[in-house]
Amino acid sequence: MEKRLHVTDLDRTPGRLTIDLRALADNWRALARRAAPGQCAAVVKANAYGIGLEQAAPTLWAAGARAFFVAQLDEGVAARRLLPDEAEIYVLNGLETGTDPADYAAHRLKPVIGSAGELERWSDSEAHGASPCAIHLDTGMSRLGFESLPALRKAMERRGATRAVDLLMSHFVSSEIPSDPINAAQIAQFEDARAAFPHLRASLANSSGVFLPDRPIYDLARPGYALYGGNPTPGEANPMLPVVTLTVAIQQTRWVEAGATCGYNGQWTAKRRNRLATLLAGYADGLPRGAGATDAKEGAEVVIAGRRCPLVGRVSMDLCVADVTDLPEDAVKPGDRAEFFGAAANLDDFAQRSGTIGYQVLSSLGARYRREYVPSVR
Numbered sequence: 001m002e003k004r005l006h007v008t009d010l011d012r013t014p015g016r017l018t019i020d021l022r023a024l025a026d027n028w029r030a031l032a033r034r035a036a037p038g039q040c041a042a043v044v045k046a047n048a049y050g051i052g053l054e055q056a057a058p059t060l061w062a063a064g065a066r067a068f069f070v071a072q073l074d075e076g077v078a079a080r081r082l083l084p085d086e087a088e089i090y091v092l093n094g095l096e097t098g099t100d101p102a103d104y105a106a107h108r109l110k111p112v113i114g115s116a117g118e119l120e121r122w123s124d125s126e127a128h129g130a131s132p133c134a135i136h137l138d139t140g141m142s143r144l145g146f147e148s149l150p151a152l153r154k155a156m157e158r159r160g161a162t163r164a165v166d167l168l169m170s171h172f173v174s175s176e177i178p179s180d181p182i183n184a185a186q187i188a189q190f191e192d193a194r195a196a197f198p199h200l201r202a203s204l205a206n207s208s209g210v211f212l213p214d215r216p217i218y219d220l221a222r223p224g225y226a227l228y229g230g231n232p233t234p235g236e237a238n239p240m241l242p243v244v245t246l247t248v249a250i251q252q253t254r255w256v257e258a259g260a261t262c263g264y265n266g267q268w269t270a271k272r273r274n275r276l277a278t279l280l281a282g283y284a285d286g287l288p289r290g291a292g293a294t295d296a297k298e299g300a301e302v303v304i305a306g307r308r309c310p311l312v313g314r315v316s317m318d319l320c321v322a323d324v325t326d327l328p329e330d331a332v333k334p335g336d337r338a339e340f341f342g343a344a345a346n347l348d349d350f351a352q353r354s355g356t357i358g359y360q361v362l363s364s365l366g367a368r369y370r371r372e373y374v375p376s377v378r
């Protein structure tokens with residue numbers, strides 16, 4: 001018979017994620033207030049940005065979200081199982097290659113369609129009887145979506161197209177940088193499209209878009225990152241509550257002499273006698289390999305015993321190392337924990353100092369961590 005892990009075994013897991021579903025619900029409500037009188041959806045692609053679709057989707061529904069966005073068909077199927085029938089679920093990738101409109105209709109999923117070929121397949125099928133789709137106009141990402149308004153108009157002239165569609169959308173290139181002139185250019189293009197299809201609901205703003213001074217929210221806002229505690233206004237105070245806390249246990253501490261190096265390829269050199277603490281998580285757990293300081297650059301910090309301590313050297317597959325020299329010797333011992341991000345340490349700051357963005361840190365959260373969910377019931 002297979003040996004099952006006991007709860008006590010799980011309690012020993014060195015990396016722990018605490019996911020605060022109360023904060024998730026509060027963040028959705030705060031974004032919904034900002035989006036009013038427009039509606040506020042919830043973007044739950046990539047396993048709800050790594051925090052767990054199974055917990056996030058029902059929490060967001062209970063908070064009041066009625067429209068959801070996933071990236072892939074299979075994510076939509078999973079979301080449908082977790083959500084009531086009335087939930088609208090849009091699939092951002094559209095009619096994925098190798099799929100059939102019936103695959104979407106079977107779960108009442110709404111593809112976000114971005115080409116004449118896709119729209120033709122959708123409106124020629126019976127699928128839209130179950131749930132109309134969205135159409136996506138590309139206003140600058142050059143990724144998905146109709147390439148121009150004339151191309152979109154032409155595709156929409158096809159018989160049956162109009163009743164197969166219920167939402168017009170586009171996506172910002174740089175909404176986290178309010179001074180970037182591309183925001184206004186995209187809004188202007190989107191306004192033209194809205195005038196061409198006045199009967200469709202309209203959706204443009206992602207998390208940072210909701211905070212742009214022009215408030216380009218229209219009928220439906222589509223925040224993702226901000227729901228999960230990411231800062232939609234970089235450079236300013238984060239208006240969102242932290243949702244995800246990662247702590248990792250210390251396995252060993254050691255003193256090294258000036259001139260000693262730490263980690264693969266000796267990328268970091270001790271400039272004085274340093275005390276190092278080895279932490280039980282690495283890039284196999286989703287930590288960025290470049291999170292540690294090297295002789296050439298600074299790195300990210302973790303909080304140990306209430307104090308910020310730099311990570312040093314290359315992050316290994318299963319381990320990383322923090323410099324704890326400035327803490328009192330008796331303040332750090334094996335079994336103590338380091339916080340990577342959460343209430344004491346900031347997710348966006350950790351990501352930036354690691355050479356990446358919080359979106360990537362969240363969506364890479366490792367499978368080996370023990371996950372603890374703080375329930376949202378109040």
Ligand SMILES: *Cc1c(COP(=O)(O)O)cnc(C)c1O
Nearest residue numbers: 043171206207222223224225226
């Ligand atoms: C991921 C995504 C969003 C959500 O973006 P955030 O910046 O996480 O709020 C919205 N719309 C589209 C098309 C997306 O791909």
